[in-house]
Amino acid sequence: xxxxxxxxxxxADSFVGTEKRRSLFEQAVRTLxxxxxxxFFDKDGKIAPATFRETETVLENAxxxxxxxxxxxxxxxxxxxxxxxxxxxxxxxxxxxxxxxxFSGGPAPGGHNVLAGLKAVLGKGNTLLGIRGGxxxxxNGRVVEVTSRDVRDILNTGGFNFLGxxxxxxxxxxxFEQVRETVLQNRMDGLVIVGGDDSNTNAAFIAEYFETTxxxxxxxxxxxxxxxxxAVGNLLPIPFGFDTATKIYSELVGNLTQDAASAVKYWHFxxxxxxxxxxxxxxxALQTKPAVALISEEIAExxxxxxxxxxxxxxVITERRLRGLNYGVVLVPEGLIEFIPEMRDxxxxxxxxxxxxxxxxxxxxxxRNKLEYIYPLxxxxxxxxxxxxxxxxxxxxxxxxxxxxxVKVSQIETEKLLIEKIxxxxxxxxxxxxxxxxxxxxxxxATPEQIESIRxxxxxxxxxxxxxxxxxxxxxxxxxxxxxxxxxxxxxxxLADKTGYMAAVTDFHKGGRVLxxxxxxxxxxxxxxxxEEFVIEKSLVKLSSPSxxxxxxxxxxxxREDYFSSPGPIQHWGPTSKQIPISVALDQDYPEFxxxxxxxxxxxxxxxx
Ligand code: FBP
Numbered sequence: 093x094x095x096x097x098x099x100x101x102x103x104a105d106s107f108v109g110t111e112k113r114r115s116l117f118e119q120a121v122r123t124l125x126x127x128x129x130x131x132f133f134d135k136d137g138k139i140a141p142a143t144f145r146e147t148e149t150v151l152e153n154a155x156x157x158x159x160x161x162x163x164x165x166x167x168x169x170x171x172x173x174x175x176x177x178x179x180x181x182x183x184x185x186x187x188x189x190x191x192x193x194x195f196s197g198g199p200a201p202g203g204h205n206v207l208a209g210l211k212a213v214l215g216k217g218n219t220l221l222g223i224r225g226g227x228x229x230x231x232n233g234r235v236v237e238v239t240s241r242d243v244r245d246i247l248n249t250g251g252f253n254f255l256g257x258x259x260x261x262x263x264x265x266x267x268f269e270q271v272r273e274t275v276l277q278n279r280m281d282g283l284v285i286v287g288g289d290d291s292n293t294n295a296a297f298i299a300e301y302f303e304t305t306x307x308x309x310x311x312x313x314x315x316x317x318x319x320x321x322x323a324v325g326n327l328l329p330i331p332f333g334f335d336t337a338t339k340i341y342s343e344l345v346g347n348l349t350q351d352a353a354s355a356v357k358y359w360h361f362x363x364x365x366x367x368x369x370x371x372x373x374x375x376x377a378l379q380t381k382p383a384v385a386l387i388s389e390e391i392a393e394x395x396x397x398x399x400x401x402x403x404x405x406x407x408v409i410t411e412r413r414l415r416g417l418n419y420g421v422v423l424v425p426e427g428l429i430e431f432i433p434e435m436r437d438x439x440x441x442x443x444x445x446x447x448x449x450x451x452x453x454x455x456x457x458x459x460r461n462k463l464e465y466i467y468p469l470x471x472x473x474x475x476x477x478x479x480x481x482x483x484x485x486x487x488x489x490x491x492x493x494x495x496x497x498x499v500k501v502s503q504i505e506t507e508k509l510l511i512e513k514i515x516x517x518x519x520x521x522x523x524x525x526x527x528x529x530x531x532x533x534x535x536x537x538a539t540p541e542q543i544e545s546i547r548x549x550x551x552x553x554x555x556x557x558x559x560x561x562x563x564x565x566x567x568x569x570x571x572x573x574x575x576x577x578x579x580x581x582x583x584x585x586x587l588a589d590k591t592g593y594m595a596a597v598t599d600f601h602k603g604g605r606v607l608x609x610x611x612x613x614x615x616x617x618x619x620x621x622x623x624e625e626f627v628i629e630k631s632l633v634k635l636s637s638p639s640x641x642x643x644x645x646x647x648x649x650x651x652r653e654d655y656f657s658s659p660g661p662i663q664h665w666g667p668t669s670k671q672i673p674i675s676v677a678l679d680q681d682y683p684e685f686x687x688x689x690x691x692x693x694x695x696x697x698x699x700x701x
Pocket of ligand 1: 196197200288365502
């Protein structure tokens with residue numbers, strides 16, 4: 093019997109559907125409730141833009157003088173003072189405003205809810221304009237209207253696919269002029285930039301440029317990045333996206349810990365995204381309690397060499413072997429390589445050599461030829477280190493460069509580098525057990541049985557890289573509500589004629605406090621390639637933070653015995669559906685096991701907004 097539908101087969105259609113992005117799950121998540129902070133309700137209980145008042149918090153900036161000189165007009169207006177959102181009780185509604193929004197950088201779960209939040213707060217009287225393709229779309233004027241129907245489709249869904257994104261940096265005078273043209277052509281009164289530290293730095297410069305050139309368009313940034321490294325103390329505990337991504341990685345790592353303990357033969361080495369900061373790795377470690385988790389910031393601060401990192405992991409492997417545990421999980425942060433002191437020096441030297449001799453090196457036919465050309469140009473220590481690396485890593489270090497000629501550290505397979513070095517070290521230990529164990533100073537006094545056991549160690553490793561799996565996932569209930577609140581905050585700021593701010597929400601455990609952080613107050617001056625650059629400083633793991641301290645206090649125990657925990661899949665309702673990331677709860681000093689509370693749960697009707 094043949095069933096005919098739009099695919100020509102009714103039976104097939106009834107199973108897989110004929111429409112795009114319409115799985116049962118996707119249909120269901122669109123209707124999930126979102127928490128809405130009380131700041132966004134008017135006196136009649138309807139969603140409305142917030143108004144803003146000054147708080148007593150003034151951002152301290154070590155480079156205040158230079159920042160004020162670089163952003164004179166914005167600083168004259170906001171004076172580094174943090175604003176707080178309060179409900180609007182005036183009943184006056186603003187209409188006729190046109191607000192553009194774009195995504196910048198890597199995707200992060202919650203982006204689509206930023207658009208929903210903006211749309212909700214702008215209401216039917218104002219227009220939301222989506223800029224397609226990220227900052228490049230802003231330069232080229234790729235602008236479309238975002239309708240209620242669009243919001244219905246994208247609400248609570250993952251990804252940045254609705255508008256797209258890219259990593260174009262807006263730097264040159266021509267680019268600023270192009271931005272101005274797009275804004276004027278589309279009569280935008282507001283521009284909202286959803287991005288990480290670089291994109292929010294860009295937002296600060298665009299705000300200042302508009303003030304200088306008389307363009308009446310308020311510019312507001314929204315903090316996003318799964319890496320978690322755009323955070324401002326207790327004013328902004330994390331950007332949106334971090335919660336979802338870390339929950340996904342924690343589920344997968346939790347599964348691997350179970351597999352390790354079940355198959356009892358593998359060491360799983362898991363590299364976790366996070367271009368610079370190890371915040372993701374730390375959160376996943378707190379969730380899953382692996383045998384080893386490397387934290388780049390600690391390695392840099394304590395000047396720990398690659399050899400020492402390898403030795404410390406080998407020590408855990410041998411100790412566990414002696415306890416009959418010939419398996420485990422090792423977490424490796426993506427940015428590790430640049431934090432290892434001698435690797436950082438090597439990369440710096442390579443960047444300089446490759447920039448200076450780029451053409452000569454490019455023309456050499458084989459990798460060997462290129463390496464032979466490069467080695468003498470390095471310091472002896474770096475040349476020796478380079479020669480000790482596996483061929484594939486050497487190749488990545490010299491061939492895989494980004495647009496600025498720098499090593500693409502995220503592409504370097506650090507987890508595989510560690511596996512190779514550990515394998516070599518273990519084979520050495522097996523061959524020369526007497527050198528490492530037995531009688532003698534500084535040696536582990538192993539019994540003859542233990543020495544036999546060490547000689548029989550087998551090291552079977554599996555490598556994994558978790559990153560893209562989490563960036564475009566359906567947001568957790570937290571990220572769905574948090575991103576919605578950030579969208580509402582940004583929309584309210586634009587309507588309130590505030591420019592040069594980053595939207596923020598804090599107090600995740602008690603209803604959410606809506607804030608606006610003056611962007612110039614976040615900017616510091618760094619020397620890059622001999623030139624001064626204005627950048628928002630990345631928020632890294634602090635060794636003094638409660639989250640790191642808790643990890644450090646437990647790690648030896650987790651290394652010796654199986655404390656593995658499996659946090660399981662993300663829940664959209666149920667016992668863990670409101671869980672705040674452990675590292676955030678610890679660092680913000682929230683009560684233990686506090687659920688997030690970002691206001692009243694509402695079922696949105698996109699047709700109403
Ligand atoms: P953003 O900071 O732009 O949010 O991106 C973060 C990130 O996910 C990093 O963790 C990772 O190194 C990088 O993006 C990978 O980017 P790409 O998409 O260019 O491969």
